[in-house]
Structure formats: structure tokens, C-alpha cells
Amino acid sequence: MVRIAIDCMGGDHGLTTTIPACLRFLKQYDDVELILVGRQAEVEGALLKKKALEHPRITIRHASEVVEMDEPPAQALRNKKDSSIRVCANLVKDELAAAFVSAGNTGALMAISRFVLKTLDSIDRPAIASALPNQKGKGTLMLDLGANVDCSPEHLFQFAVMGSAFVKGTEGIDRPTVGLLNIGEEVIKGNDVVKKAAELLRASELNFYGNVEGNNIYEGTTDVVVCDGFVGNVALKTSEGLARMLGDVIKTEFKKGLWPKIAAVVAAPVLLRFKKRMDHRRYNGAALLGLKGIVIKSHGSADAYAFFHAIKRAYDAANSNLLESIRVTMAHYVPAVAADTPVEALAETEAKPE
């Protein structure tokens, strides 16, 4: 039986998405127990509506506070000691849950998780990792997606170790290939950090493919793509923007006049199948890797279907040997890993606890 804690209050839609997603998940996976965390009365109310208050595999855990989506992480960490995120993190820390899922404020989630769970001994900085769809029909795990804006070669190396362990554990790929995101054709191939990271990776036992470029993410050239959080975040948001634009333009074209409207009806099944294949909701659920516990971040605007997939990711990670796998791989490389330079904001929140 796998026990997963759910922050029911987080995200743009809170209980209206998290509760249906949880119930669906319980229906589909019978070896799971969920601990629903949030304001007890509200959670009970939402369950009652779905006639699921007495579900044998649901426990409710009261948390009196909710971190707002735009609340400064340091403030959430300092002032809201009974927030749903904090209670979830404590459940994982106390080993009452194998993982937790939240659609809440990313910064606060990272700061609280880091404070409560702590970073793995061999890892300097946690990273945010998420799968992006690729042409091979699988996912390319990309990290870091925004937790660390300035990275040393050692940090990128650690991201590679964590990404490999995650893909191995959740996708069952024995030796995932790792690509280092770089720029190609142009005059100067990469900056010093990337060049040194490539050396570390080449000398390691990881299955290092070499440099990859932005297009390789979607070509599925490697199982894992490693980059700093600034570059990763830009690549992710740029992709979101492009996909939205293309979607909007095609919708507009299918509405212009009678023939396009007929064409839209005729083509509907094809377009739906396309939409389904490319459905980003199936890739929802980013992992905060590098912590002493499994934390999955759902997109804030996720609907129930998307949130379901975030729970699935937590379930897969909980069933893998993730933390141990990272520990073992890192143990081989301890000498190569330099001391950490502190992450500005996160270090700040960690340095001034409570």
C-alpha cells in the first residue's frame, strides 16, 4: 500500500479539482491510500458532495492555513506553520506518506519542502524536473526548470544524476541517456559552465550523450536534458507560448466562413486525436528533485485530469527507489563535487528559519 499526501487547497481551483482527481485515482489504483490535507470542514464538504466521505482509503488531515498563489515564499515559510503544504511536507518527513502532491505556489512549495525535508547530503541544490512530450511519443525529462538561475558545472552534473535516477525509477529505463543543453551552430559553442559540466559528465558513469540543442528536446534525442533554471524556464515558457499561439490560430482559421466550419466538423475526430496525443495534461507533475522526500508540483491551473497525472507521477516515484538511487550514484562522485555557493533566495529562507 502506497500512501500519498495531497495538498487539496493549492492551485487556482483548489478542492474542485483536487478532490475529483483523488477519487479517480483511488478508483484506478487500489494499492493507494490518500491523505487529504486542507481545512477539514471544506475537504469533508467536497467529499460529501461526491458521496465519498467514508472512502476506506482516504484520511483527512486538517491544516488551518493556505499559502496564497502570490504569497512571498519566505513569508509563507515563516508565518504559515499550519499551511496545507507544510502539513504535507511534515507527513513525508515523518514517513507517514511516501510522497506529496501540491498545485500551490511553486516558490513556497520549494522553500517549505527544502526547509522541512532538507536537501540530500550529496546534493547542493534541489531542481525542478518535468517531462515534455517528444516525437518518439515518450517524455523528455528536463531539469532545472526554474529553481536555480545561476548554476556551476557541479550543479548541472548533479541535475544529470537526479534526472537519470528519476527516469530510471519511474520509466524503467535502465541507463537513461543524458543530454546537456547547449547552443550549436553558432560561433561559440557554449559558455564555460556548460563546457566544464560536459567534462564532468563525460568522466562519469552516466549515459552521457553529449550536447543537445533546443530542438532535440522535442525530437526525444535523449531521455534527460540538463540545463540551468533560467534557460530551462525560458525554454518551457517559450514552448507554452508557441503551442498556445498555434492552437489559437488554427482555431480561428476553422471558424472563418462556412467551408472551414464544415471542415472543422469533418476533421474533428482527427483534431481531437491530435489534441489527445499532444495533451500536456498527461505530462503534468514536476518533481522537486534533490530533497529527502518525494515532492510533486502540479501546474497551478491544472484541471482534475491533469492533477490525476501529477498524483500518478508521485505514485510512480514512490514506487521507485529514487532517493537511494540518487544517493548511490552521487556516492561515486563525491570528490568531484565542489562546495556549494548559496542559492540566493532559498538560502535566505533556510538561513532565517521560523
Next chain:
Amino acid sequence: MVRIAIDCMGGDHGLTTTIPACLRFLKQYDDVELILVGRQAEVEGALLKKKALEHPRITIRHASEVVEMDEPPAQALRNKKDSSIRVCANLVKDELAAAFVSAGNTGALMAISRFVLKTLDSIDRPAIASALPNQKGKGTLMLDLGANVDCSPEHLFQFAVMGSAFVKGTEGIDRPTVGLLNIGEEVIKGNDVVKKAAELLRASELNFYGNVEGNNIYEGTTDVVVCDGFVGNVALKTSEGLARMLGDVIKTEFKKGLWPKIAAVVAAPVLLRFKKRMDHRRYNGAALLGLKGIVIKSHGSADAYAFFHAIKRAYDAANSNLLESIRVTMAHYVPAVAADTPVEALAETEAKPE
């Protein structure tokens, strides 16, 4: 009359695309003279085939050498003094042409242009700028797209000045809005370089919008988006990869079975219109900004239609007051601009001339 030099030999397809593009351009714009640069016999042969050898607005300029697409820039600069790129750059330097266009090797093009034309006095480093389509149906000019991997705040500021001047000159927008590419929602908003660049921009007379995120590029939030060349190149290549994947998947779906095939026929006009609206070939032609002359880089794989648009961009830039506009804006800010730290590879080629 605007005189533009064309490197007829560059790109994956050389004369077979450049010549038809030139002839089409001459047909459409009657205030243009083109200087076709390349191996004389070959250029003449290609013109003869098109019955255009005697075109009154064409001059041929012999260049005995061609820079290979994968040739190291420093080698091309040192050894090929009669390459078509080099001859083009000399024509612009000697004011025999107002601009030149090449689909050749980007690194060599940048190195040779920089060596021959020199950088503008107030600019530390040239940058590569290109327009990307946006939801508003216009282009978002983005720079740098790969010439400079490590940038100081002053460099980013200079990119903003150059990008603004380019959009003003070519699009006729009086005070283009400028966005600084950054990461948003996550814990740490940007690195030090970006934060300081924002200060410089805020204090300037540029129409600074503030930070933008990757999605804003395609939303058309600002006319210009500024970033370092590493981030810009990754964003560009990631976009190319995503667009290709989506295109391939939709094509596959329309081929699966009888109904989709019928749907494809019915929807063809709509899909074509969509394709036309999103046609990246219309955005072909990146500007190497910051040089004492106008240089436009076409995509290496451009077809004649795409190359036509690169010539159009050179034409628009030649008709604008680009260099003067950059000079004037920079003159206001000279005190703020720090001394340059050398660009590794480019500086190298410049330091060891001939």
C-alpha cells in the same frame, strides 16, 4: 536606387535558390540594384538559364572562393580572402552596396563581417536579431540569438538599443516597446545580469516594458525581446523543434485511415491558410546588428521564397536610418557603458588578422 550585394553561393542550396529569389525581388521592387557575388561563370550560367543575364539592374562581382557551411570561422577569415562573403562585406565597407545578404555559415559571416566592417564605436558586441511571429500577427524582434553566450548588463542594454533602432527603422514603429527576457513565477526572479540590465533600461529613454517571460515572445507583448545569446538560441531552437513535432504529428494523424484522409482533403484550404499565416519563411533574415554596415543572414536551408524575404529585410534596413539611429541613441548613454570583456572566439579571430 538601393544597391544590395547578394552572396549567391551561400546556404545549403546556393545558386538554385539565391538567383530565383533575386529575380523575383527585382521584379517586385524597381528601385533596387543587386550585385550578385560568386564564381562568375556559375552565376552567369544560372542567370542565363533564367534568361536574365542582361538584366539592367544586375551586376556580377566575381569571388573565387566559397566558405563551406561547416568551415571554422577563423579559418575562413584567414584563408579565404576572396570568398563570396568577404567580397560582399568589402562592397558594403566601400559603400558600393548599402547592405548584403548571405545564407552562408553564420560563424564565418559574423567573423568576416566584424573584421571587415568593424563594430560601431559605441557598441561592444554585435548581436544576431530575428523576428518571430506573434499572436498579434506581427513579428517580435528577438536578440541575441547566439552570437554572445556570456553577456554583461551593458551588453543587454546595447542589444535593446540596437533592437529598438532596427524595429523603428524597418517597421516604422516610433518607440518600440522592449522586454527583458526573464523567468517569472519561480522562486528567484532572474540573475544579477538581468536585474542590472533592467536598471539600465529603466533609466534610459527606451520604451522599456519590463521583464517578459518566454510565452510573451509569441504573445507579442513587446516589439523587442532582449536576452543573451545562449538563452536566445535555446528559445529559438526549442521553438523550431516544437513546431516541427506538432506539424509532424498532425500530418501523421491526417494519414491514419480513410476518414482522416477525407478530412485532410476537406480541411486542406483551412490548413493551408494556417500554414501560410504561420509560415516561418516570411520571417527569414536575421540582422547582424552593431556593425558599421547592414548584414542580413538568411537561414542556410532557405528556399527561394524565404531568401526573397531576407533580401526584403536588407532592403528595409537599407532604407531606414539604422546605423545613425543606433549611434544617436547610444551617444546619450556612453557613460553608462562599461568597457568590453572580449568575446572569446570572435575576439580571437579579430586579434589574429590575416
